[in-house]
Amino acid sequence: GAVVSQHPSWVICKSGTSVKIECRSLDFQATTMFWYRQFPKQSLMLMATSNEGSKATYEQGVEKDKFLINHASLTLSTLTVTSAHPEDSSFYICSARLAGGPKYEQYFGPGTRLTVT
Amino acid sequence: GQQLNQSPQSMFIQEGEDVSMNCTSSSIFNTWLWYKQEPGEGPVLLIALYKAGELTSNGRLTAQFGITRKDSFLNISASIPSDVGIYFCAGQLLNAGNMLTFGGGTRLMVKP
Numbered sequence: 001g002a003v004v005s006q007h008p009s010w011v012i013c014k015s016g017t018s019v020k021i022e023c024r025s026l027d028f029q030a031t032t033m034f035w036y037r038q039f040p041k042q043s044l045m046l047m048a049t050s051n052e053g054s055k056a057t058y059e060q061g062v063e064k065d066k067f068l069i070n071h072a073s074l075t076l077s078t079l080t081v082t083s084a085h086p087e088d089s090s091f092y093i094c095s096a097r098l099a100g101g102p103k104y105e106q107y108f109g110p111g112t113r114l115t116v117t
Numbered sequence: 118g119q120q121l122n123q124s125p126q127s128m129f130i131q132e133g134e135d136v137s138m139n140c141t142s143s144s145i146f147n148t149w150l151w152y153k154q155e156p157g158e159g160p161v162l163l164i165a166l167y168k169a170g171e172l173t174s175n176g177r178l179t180a181q182f183g184i185t186r187k188d189s190f191l192n193i194s195a196s197i198p199s200d201v202g203i204y205f206c207a208g209q210l211l212n213a214g215n216m217l218t219f220g221g222g223t224r225l226m227v228k229p
Contacts, residue, residue: 004159034216043205043219044160093159095217105150106217108159 003027004096006109013084013116020080021112023094029074030096034106035067038091050077084116123206123220130196131228138204138223139190146208149182149189150217155202163204164191198227 003026013019023033031052036044048058048069056069068080077096081088091113095106123140130136140149148167152160164175166182166189173180179192189208193200206220 006159041224043221045219046216049216091157095159105162105165107162108152111157111159113157 002107004109010113025096032097033077121220127224129226136193140206141188145186148209150207
């Protein structure tokens with residue numbers, strides 16, 4: 001159980017275009033999903049917290065108009081990188097949180113590698 | 118922002134050896150999690166710790182939640198080549214929406 005999928009697994013796009021990445025919880029409902037970015041040989045950096053049916057909360061330094069997040073259902077959150085530039089090339093990972101009781105765990109998707117040319 | 122200091126940054130060991138890595142912070146956490154990440158994949162949860170002093174095992178992996186709630190360690194016994202990967206600790210801060218703060222990772226390499 002607790003499987004999270006991401007689509008696509010990798011994408012190459014031209015500078016100036018927009019890219020949408022989907023994150024789905026396959027066998028559970030996730031009221032909260034998180035989006036991370038990871039550069040090579042670095043740790044995961046939280047970009048934003050996405051709550052179903054409400055606006056995402058962005059971390060300091062993350063442009064909300066550039067990284068559009070939509071969490072329309074309890075099993076799907078999307079991240080759209082608008083007007084992508086080469087410096088946006090990175091590994092984007094989502095996670096979904098199992099909530100309830102005293103235990104909180106996040107389950108991660110397999111990641112999406114974005115390359116902007 | 119909050120930081121987790123994870124060490125060592127990398128380890129290159131012989132198959133069969135035991136491995137130990139740890140994370141420390143100046144902040145108190147209510148939950149510690151240990152993840153393993155392989156190249157091109159998302160992190161996979163290995164062990165979750167919820168109580169100070171808790172010692173939990175998962176096969177050859179053992180992790181402990183420090184008494185002060187500011188640190189945690191992960192041990193891997195009798196390492197094998199498939200243990201290769203990056204291990205991340207992550208803590209959930211009290212009163213911070215239970216968001217995860219990640220350590221810098223420990224890159225483990227195992228020589229057969």
